[in-house]
Amino acid sequence: MSLFDMKGKVAVITGSTRGIGRAIAERMAEHGAKVVISSRKADVCEEVAKEINGKFGKGTAVAVAANISSKENLQNLVDESNRAFGKIDVLVCNAASNPYYGPLAGISDDQFRKILENNIVANNWLISMVVPQMIERKDGSIIIVSSIGGLKGSTILGAYAISKAADMQLARNLACEYGKHNIRVNCIAPGLIKTDFAKALWDNPENLKASTARSPLQRIGIPDEIAGCAVLMGSKAGDFMTGQTVVIDGGATIS
Ligand SMILES: NC(=O)c1ccc[n+]([C@@H]2O[C@H](COP(=O)([O-])OP(=O)(O)OC[C@H]3O[C@@H](n4cnc5c(N)ncnc54)[C@H](OP(=O)(O)O)[C@@H]3O)[C@@H](O)[C@H]2O)c1
DSSP states (O other), rough: OTTTTTTTTTEEEOOOOOOHHHHHHHHHHHHHOOEEOOOSSSHHHHHHHHHHHHHHOOOSEEEEEOTTOOOOHHHHHHHHHHHHHHSSSEEOOOOOOOOOOOOOOGOOOEEEEEEIIIIIHHHHHHHHHHHHHHHHHHHHEEEEEEEEGGOOSSSHHHHHHHHHHHHHHHHHHHHHOOOOOOOOEEEEEOOOOSGGGGEEEEEEEHHHHHTTOOOOSSSBBTTTTHHHHHHHHGGGGGOOSSOOEEEEEEEGGOO
């Protein structure tokens, strides 16, 4: 068996209709996992699940729409995933929100709360819903998609960066709480990746130049360059890894 084999595993990935989440879902499916495709839009989830089934075989993917800001939606995501595949072995908390760019003095309370609720509290909700079955089986891998924003100060992404730093601590806390049940909890911290979410940071040539000028690889990343680490964390290759944050940023944070 390959170290990275995910045959027999079921992975639920939030925000998996495009960008990083979709790349993770596709690569996990390619490595043999059953995957649950989720975002706010049911029709898009169905389309993506259909495409993955077309590529990797019927029954590989199912679609369950869920807005991460709704506890009911997340419970339904867990229930429907269990109904479709019988269990959840790997949970990827990938979807996040950032409704505000600018100095912290200008952020509204509602915007600040939304960022903290969707990017931290909702992750804890979803993880708490999935963990009991992982405890029963004494096996599970939880992956939170954080950001290098959580490792540095920022003049425009303050609240978002706070939420992403908190995700790293959430992973450390939960790794300590659940380690005795053989549940691993890790973060991936991507640098700038070419997705809709980060468009404002790469669409404009000046911003792009500023983001990549001091980066060793001198470019931004693509979603697929994040997926391999998620496969590692979700497969046997990651069995002894927990509480960690793996930075994937072309070297941006070390230069
Ligand atoms: N791109 C980057 O440069 C970068 C860097 C560091 C970290 N990240 C992190 O990577 C993760 C994924 O971002 P991405 O860049 O891949 O974004 P993306 O390409 O815009 O994809 C976001 C996905 O999440 C879904 N989504 C958005 N809001 C949601 C909500 N409230 N509930 C459920 N699903 C929701 C979207 O579908 P719908 O809109 O249809 O719901 C879509 O499937 C985020 O946690 C982000 O913070 C990104």
